[in-house]
Amino acid sequence: MTNVANCKKCGALFVQTAKRDICDKCFEEQFKLVNEINDYVMNAPVESIFLDNLLTKFNLKLSEFEELYQAGKFVKISQKVTMKCAKCGNIVPIANKTNMLCSACAKKLQNEI
Ligand SMILES: [Zn+2]
Numbered sequence: 120m121t122n123v124a125n126c127k128k129c130g131a132l133f134v135q136t137a138k139r140d141i142c143d144k145c146f147e148e149q150f151k152l153v154n155e156i157n158d159y160v161m162n163a164p165v166e167s168i169f170l171d172n173l174l175t176k177f178n179l180k181l182s183e184f185e186e187l188y189q190a191g192k193f194v195k196i197s198q199k200v201t202m203k204c205a206k207c208g209n210i211v212p213i214a215n216k217t218n219m220l221c222s223a224c225a226k227k228l229q230n231e232i
């Protein structure tokens with residue numbers, strides 16, 4: 120029996136072959152985008168790139184980036200892409216973050232709870 124599902128991204132019906140919740144078209148687009156972002160960051164002649172600039176350049180929502188990041192798509196560039204900690208304002212590589220906090224603040228927050 121074939122499994123037909125709605126694509127999580129575009130809503131189109133597609134035949135679910137792998138453990139995937141998006142259709143082939145969206146999967147391919149996402150794959151391309153991830154490659155483009157990785158290439159762009161790896162080849163950028165700067166030491167670090169601010170996450171906000173990256174999102175603007177690739178017209179990507181933070182939530183979309185987060186999802187891909189959680190899926191391990193940006194491991195290669197996670198030391199080069201930086202973000203501002205929502206709490207202390209320090210600029211840290213996204214590799215050192217938990218949600219939108221730097222690891223120091225995330226740790227502090229955990230101790231407070
Ligand atoms: Zn789709």
Ligand SMILES: [Zn+2]
Pocket residue numbers: 204205206207208209220221222223224225
């Ligand atoms: Zn912080």
